[in-house]
Amino acid sequence: MSNPMNTWHRLRAGNEKFFVPVRGGQREPALQAPIAAVFRCADAAVGSEMILGQSWGSLVDVSTWGHVIDDGVLATMECAVDTLEVPLIVVLGHADCRAMRAAMRAWDDAVIPEGATRIAVQQALSSIVRRGASADSVDGVTAAHIVETGVALMERSPIISQRIDAGKCGIICVTTDPVSGQLRTHAAIGPVGEVPDTLLECV
Numbered sequence: 446m447s448n449p450m451n452t453w454h455r456l457r458a459g460n461e462k463f464f465v466p467v468r469g470g471q472r473e474p475a476l477q478a479p480i481a482a483v484f485r486c487a488d489a490a491v492g493s494e495m496i497l498g499q500s501w502g503s504l505v506d507v508s509t510w511g512h513v514i515d516d517g518v519l520a521t522m523e524c525a526v527d528t529l530e531v532p533l534i535v536v537l538g539h540a541d542c543r544a545m546r547a548a549m550r551a552w553d554d555a556v557i558p559e560g561a562t563r564i565a566v567q568q569a570l571s572s573i574v575r576r577g578a579s580a581d582s583v584d585g586v587t588a589a590h591i592v593e594t595g596v597a598l599m600e601r602s603p604i605i606s607q608r609i610d611a612g613k614c615g616i617i618c619v620t621t622d623p624v625s626g627q628l629r630t631h632a633a634i635g636p637v638g639e640v641p642d643t644l645l646e647c648v
């Protein structure tokens with residue numbers, strides 16, 4: 446059974462794998478420049494690097510429950526595209542998302558949950574309304590919210606929108622197929638060169 450101490454020991458041991466020995470006995474982290482930024486849901490079972498087949502540390506990986514966008518997310522994304530100059534933001538949704546299910550319950554019951562999780566539900570409900578989406582399927586709600594999240598990153602950050610207008614950055618909004626795990630594209634913003642798979646309107 447997990448407890449704080451053995452969990453920390455497990456993480457501490459794993460940390461050793463991220464360091465490589467160098468000449469002289471000093472140990473330094475194996476650093477690399479990120480190739481993209483990923484904004485995903487925190488309750489996804491699989492990490493971004495694994496889903497996208499990339500090595501650890503090759504992505505600016507940001508996660509919040511239900512893709513809640515706050516100032517911290519915007520600051521991190523702006524740093525990724527403007528300072529680290531990554532050319533792509535991936536908004537990555539996943540199957541059977543607990544946050545989207547919470548939004549569906551709130552929609553059906555017309556009740557917003559108490560506590561800090563309410564912001565995730567409120568933002569997802571806003572996405573349903575703005576996309577004119579049906580709230581009767583978790584996949585449909587997730588797709589609508591993924592697209593609105595990508596649009597919101599662009600609209601709320603002048604730095605990101607300027608990079609997109611300059612052709613230096615794009616945003617792609619995808620979800621993982623619940624069976625195959627393959628990506629389904631729902632919207633592409635900027636010079637991504639991808640045609641959405643779904644019927645949601647391309648931005």
Ligand SMILES: [Zn+2]
Pocket residue numbers: 486487488489511539541542543544545
């Ligand atoms: Zn989720």
